[in-house]
Every structure is written in C-alpha cells, then in structure tokens.
Amino acid sequence: MNISFELIIPPIILGILITMITGANVVMMDSTVENQSTYHLQTNANNTVLLISEEVRYLHRVETANGSSFEFVEKVTEASDSVDVKIFKDNEYLKVIRTPRGGSADTTAYFLRLDSLTFQETTHGTTSAPFLKVSVLTTSSNDEQINKNRSYKASAERSIYLKNLHASDIFYSTGS
C-alpha cells in the first residue's frame, strides 16, 4: 500500500498549529485573570491596614487587642462622649461596630476578601510606646480562580503607633 506523505503531513501540522494557537490564547487569558485577581487581593490587603490605621485615629483606651478582634474606646476630644469600637473579621468582610455610650450600634462592613486578620498589641522596647500590629491575609474566592484548587493570596502587615494612648500614658504618669 502506498502512503502519500504529501497528503498526510499538512493536516497533522495544521492540527499542531491549532493546538499551539489555542494553548497560547488560554495562557494569555489565564495570565490576565491571575494578574487581575492578585492585584485586587494585594490592594484589599493594603486597604485593610490603611482602614484600620484610620479607624484607630481617636483611640483613647484599648479593651482587647489580641487575636482576631480589636476592641477599644474612642474619644474625639477629652470632652466628647466615649464610643465603644469593635473591629473584626466576619467571613470575607472587615466589620467595624461603633456604639456610643447609651446609643445604638452602627455597623460598617467592607468587602475585602479577608482570609485572616490578626491584632497584637506591642510596646517598643526602650520607650514603652504602644503599637498595634495588624496582619492581614486576603484570598481569592472560587469564582475568581481559573483552577478551583489553586487560590491566590496576598498579605499586608503594619505596626501602627497609638500616639493618643502613648501621650495620655505620659500625661497620666507625670500627673499632667
């Protein structure tokens, strides 16, 4: 039986070409989705840290600062009323609950794709200056992943200086 390579080889090569082109397009699509997902996750992790550093601006006294929730009392001025504030992770959300003394709670939820959130109160070795160490891990949800078994993650960590608390401690200890 005679085999005509002239007739067989071109369709095989065409098949290889189609596979290569399709493969290249799949890689480009995957890369675009991955970049977009990781960019969102990194932005969310960083935004979480920024949000928390803004939320603790008027911190007056720390109630609980170790673990996944942070509770404190805030006062805008010495004369103003105290407000109880709780910041915690609720599924993928960062939640901030503000409860003025004798008032009703006001809850704000930020969708930040949180995977874990850790608060730790630390003090500087030589000055005893108080710091709040915030560690954030964000993760992609199933519908943002190309491969359902491979999730994307991003992290952010910052030590926030609790200046109000430091200043009030100094005033208190010096009797000012």
Added chain:
Amino acid sequence: MNQTFLSLGAIAIFMFLSMNIHKGYLVATQQTVDSQQEVDAVNFGVSITDELYSQSFNYDSLQANYGHLNDINYASTRKNLITASDDTLAATIELSSEQEIVAGATGRVATVTIYRIESGKPKQLAQQNASIVPYNPN
C-alpha cells in the same frame, strides 16, 4: 513537498510566538511577586517611621537607639523582617544632624531605606523620610 516546508515554516513562526507569550506570562507572574514585595516594603517602612515618630517623647535617646542601624551588610546593624510570603526584608536608618524642621522647631530627619535580602545580597525596594522633633507639651 512545498506544502510540507510551508507548514514547517508556519510551525517555527508560531513556536517563536508561543515562546514569547509564555515569556510574557512569566514576566507577569514575576511582576505580581514584585508588587507584593513592594507592598511589604512600604508597610515595613511605614511601621519604622511610626516607631521613629514615637521617639519624639524620647528624643535624647534617638541616636543611641537608632544611630547604629546604618549598615545593610550586617544583621546587627539593620532592622530585619520576615514577611508572610517568607521574604527577608531589611532596613537601614540614616539620621541627619540637627536642623530646623519647621519654623522654630529643631529636629532630625531619618532616611529609612528598605531592602530585600536575596542570597545574602541587598536590593533596594523603597525609601522614606521621617522628621522627628522633640515633643513639646506647650
């Protein structure tokens, strides 16, 4: 025979294109990793500048506490951090001499430089400045 050569030529061209697309994919992945490192570096820098601001209440000890952290080549003369993604970051702090920061207030400017330590070698990622003036209750 001509058709075969034409097809082989087309495959060669598409192999070249495919290689470039995969190279682009690798570059994009590398940029994602770099981006995470930059976020970590900036947050590390902000944490250090926050720590330096807290020294306003301890201004006289600023040189003693931070003056020695000015050489990136040794672990003992720099600040070190292992990030959540297991990168090793390090920072040096250069303190200026006393100078007028704002009208009537004298202080020092700290230049914080953040590096990534890769195989023992530092690669600069970010630089930040912090002005520290002694706390004045009046």
